Amino acid sequence: MSLKRLFEQVKAEDRAALIGYLPAGFPTVAESKDLLAAMVDGGCDLIEVGVPYSDPVMDGPTIQVAADTALRNGFRLRQTFDVVESVTGHGGRAVVMTYWNPVHHYGVDAFARDLAAAGGDGLITPDLVPDEAEEWLAVSETHGLDRIFLVAPSSSEERIDRTVKAASGFVYATAVMGVTGARDQVGAGAAELVRRTKAHTTLPVGVGIGVRSGEQAAEVAAFADAVIVGSAFVTAAEGGPGAVRALAEELAGGVRQKSGRATVAP
Amino acid sequence: MSEAGPVTKQRNPHDPDERGHFGPYGGRFMPEALIGALDELSAEYDKARLDPAFTEEFTRLLRDYANRPSLLTEAPRFAEHAGGARIFLKREDLNHTGSHKINNVLGQALLTKRMGKKRVIAETGAGQHGVATATACALMELDCTIYMGEVDTERQALNVARMKLLGAEVIPVKTGSRTLKDAINEALRDWVTNVADTHYLLGTAAGAHPFPVMVRNFHTVIGEEARRQILEQTGRLPDAVAACVGGGSNAIGIFHGFIDDPDVRLVGFEPGGHGIASGEHGATLSEGTPGVLHGARSYLLQDDDGQTIEAYSISAGLDYPGVGPEHAWLKDTGRAEYRSVTDDEAMDAFQLLSRTEGVIPAIESAHALAGALVLGRELGPDGLIVVNLSGRGDKDMDTAAKHFGYVEES
Numbered sequence: 026m027s028l029k030r031l032f033e034q035v036k037a038e039d040r041a042a043l044i045g046y047l048p049a050g051f052p053t054v055a056e057s058k059d060l061l062a063a064m065v066d067g068g069c070d071l072i073e074v075g076v077p078y079s080d081p082v083m084d085g086p087t088i089q090v091a092a093d094t095a096l097r098n099g100f101r102l103r104q105t106f107d108v109v110e111s112v113t114g115h116g117g118r119a120v121v122m123t124y125w126n127p128v129h130h131y132g133v134d135a136f137a138r139d140l141a142a143a144g145g146d147g148l149i150t151p152d153l154v155p156d157e158a159e160e161w162l163a164v165s166e167t168h169g170l171d172r173i174f175l176v177a178p179s180s181s182e183e184r185i186d187r188t189v190k191a192a193s194g195f196v197y198a199t200a201v202m203g204v205t206g207a208r209d210q211v212g213a214g215a216a217e218l219v220r221r222t223k224a225h226t227t228l229p230v231g232v233g234i235g236v237r238s239g240e241q242a243a244e245v246a247a248f249a250d251a252v253i254v255g256s257a258f259v260t261a262a263e264g265g266p267g268a269v270r271a272l273a274e275e276l277a278g279g280v281r282q283k284s285g286r287a288t289v290a291p
Numbered sequence: 292m293s294e295a296g297p298v299t300k301q302r303n304p305h306d307p308d309e310r311g312h313f314g315p316y317g318g319r320f321m322p323e324a325l326i327g328a329l330d331e332l333s334a335e336y337d338k339a340r341l342d343p344a345f346t347e348e349f350t351r352l353l354r355d356y357a358n359r360p361s362l363l364t365e366a367p368r369f370a371e372h373a374g375g376a377r378i379f380l381k382r383e384d385l386n387h388t389g390s391h392k393i394n395n396v397l398g399q400a401l402l403t404k405r406m407g408k409k410r411v412i413a414e415t416g417a418g419q420h421g422v423a424t425a426t427a428c429a430l431m432e433l434d435c436t437i438y439m440g441e442v443d444t445e446r447q448a449l450n451v452a453r454m455k456l457l458g459a460e461v462i463p464v465k466t467g468s469r470t471l472k473d474a475i476n477e478a479l480r481d482w483v484t485n486v487a488d489t490h491y492l493l494g495t496a497a498g499a500h501p502f503p504v505m506v507r508n509f510h511t512v513i514g515e516e517a518r519r520q521i522l523e524q525t526g527r528l529p530d531a532v533a534a535c536v537g538g539g540s541n542a543i544g545i546f547h548g549f550i551d552d553p554d555v556r557l558v559g560f561e562p563g564g565h566g567i568a569s570g571e572h573g574a575t576l577s578e579g580t581p582g583v584l585h586g587a588r589s590y591l592l593q594d595d596d597g598q599t600i601e602a603y604s605i606s607a608g609l610d611y612p613g614v615g616p617e618h619a620w621l622k623d624t625g626r627a628e629y630r631s632v633t634d635d636e637a638m639d640a641f642q643l644l645s646r647t648e649g650v651i652p653a654i655e656s657a658h659a660l661a662g663a664l665v666l667g668r669e670l671g672p673d674g675l676i677v678v679n680l681s682g683r684g685d686k687d688m689d690t691a692a693k694h695f696g697y698v699e700e701s
């Protein structure tokens with residue numbers, strides 16, 4: 026699978042991968058394509074294309090407002106695939122991050138088929154745990170898509186084990202207990218969660234929630250295989266593609282630095 | 292009251308599977324960060340329901356604090372408008388705090404103590420669940436934060452004041468439709484951040500496992516009492532049991548007293564708002580399709596893209612685009628029927644019960660009363676109906692005064 030190759034390449038360069046998130050259709054479909062292209066150009070190794078959803082319970086105010094804006098501007102679910110195609114067509118790689126109901130409603134098989142056809146690599150599912158994922162486990166095999174599940178500081182060893190066994194591509198470690206949003210400090214528990222996760226799997230582990238600067242990216246890169254940045258890109262999007270590209274470049278520099286200051290004060 | 296029924300039983304034939312599935316509904320569609328807390332809650336509840344000390348404490352609180360058993364009152368003058376069928380009211384309005392909500396709240400507050408958690412959060416629509424939760428937290432020395440949609444803080448201002456008096460913090464939710472759905476979203480965001488010391492005391496038989504089965508079991512006391520009382524008072528089982536359905540807790544509680552009596556029809560009444568054709572309603576089971584919201588698969592009001600459609604009802608407690616998963620299953624299996632009642636029909640029944648029986652119902656409960664009037668005419672003079680009068684209407688005076696023009700609108 027292609028995410029596997031991506032992480033092998035990143036590893037060969039002795040650095041962490043940079044994964045950037047923006048919602049599809051934010052603020053409009055056309056503008057979101059330009060913003061995502063800027064993320065690719067600025068050095069994001071993988072793009073998380075978010076699906077705007079009416080009830081984003083894992084998201085803080087920044088991403089809530091962005092999703093709301095996209096929906097108010099008329100975003101339709103099937104446009105997710107256009108947006109993914111614009112990323113892959115621009116030479117980038119994309120996975121889709123989505124709450125489960127839109128996929129459930131579209132049809133899990135149909136969604137996977139259309140995502141694969143658009144060149145997408147997989148799905149990140151913040152409210153679908155492997156326990157409920159039977160259909161998705163089967164369908165993702167059929168269409169050759171990666172299943173990126175989340176682990177959290179509150180996950181037991183047993184749950185981490187079950188999650189990584191069902192996952193492919195990489196494992197998404199939510200660094201702090203809480204909703205998405207840029208933070209001044211990366212959660213001190215992040216390194217510990219990565220360590221616990223790696224004890225159960227050889228899959229790469231990405232760390233998300235809270236990173237907003239090159240310096241923080243370097244801190245996370247010291248212990249994780251990928252640095253995931255969301256809310257900071259949403260905020261940067263206000264400044265248009267130039268600002269998004271500048272943030273991507275700063276973060277791309279960060280993931281190549283590995284500051285070594287792995288554990289920061291809580 | 293001699294027994295607390297299914298609370299003491301390990302399994303009952305109507306329980307979901309181990310992972311909380313009622314047929315294809317229910318389950319846990321939740322962030323991984325909350326699965327640990329749900330596992331902890333399931334484990335504690337499974338222990339508690341087998342523990343005689345827990346059952347005894349719960350039963351004692353229901354009796355000595357909440358005023359159970361609640362009365363079953365015949366409503367003959369009201370029934371004159373129902374084709375002559377006999378109508379009995381299960382008086383959950385007479386419970387402490389004024390609705391059925393207190394049953395579930397006392398059960399979960401006891402569990403919170405058992406888990407050693409110090410803080411409780413809850414969502415509320417009409418404010419009845421918020422008031423019940425604030426009450427139990429005052430009684431049991433727990434910190435209490437209530438999330439309430441901004442629209443609802445306005446239409447149920449009296450209950451906001453009650454919660455504050457009881458020592459709770461009330462947070463108005465300004466996102467989305469600013470009603471119950473959004474209050475749940477915000478409570479879930481709080482929970483995922485503070486889960487280590489906080490219990491989310493969900494107020495209806497919906498959400499992720501174990502909430503639907505646990506909340507149901509705390510409310511089955513309604514149905515058990517009602518079945519015993521109707522047999523005592525009339526010597527027979529009713530033809531139909533009527534309840535309003537928001538998330539579905541008062542309905543599932545009374546339905547379960549009769550679920551193994553195949554000749555008793557179980558009829559749930561959903562909010563029809565301005566009428567189904569208007570698109571402004573909350574008739575999830577009647578008009579929705581299967582989907583995932585707030586942690587469970589169930590029926591849902593959603594658009595072609597799976598985005599939640601905002602519900603509408605004059606009644607804050609029924610203004611919700613989802614519904615508990617067991618109701619979805621009861622609908623599909625045909626064991627229960629679901630219909631809708633418009634704002635105007637509910638308000639007419641609200642006034643009618645007040646004027647014929649001297650009982651002011653909650654507007655939520657008035658939906659069940661309006662439904663019973665229709666059922667009565669269908670059943671004819673031999674009919675016998677038990678209506679779950681889930682709450683009292685004091686909180687609704689402002690809405691009623693406006694609806695009936697008792698006050699000048701400013």
Ligand SMILES: Cc1ncc(COP(=O)(O)O)c(C=O)c1O
Nearest residue numbers: 419537538539540541608681682
């Ligand atoms: C009096 C009363 N009845 C019914 C409801 C609806 O909830 P449920 O469907 O869970 O019984 C509420 C909710 O606030 C209520 O206050």
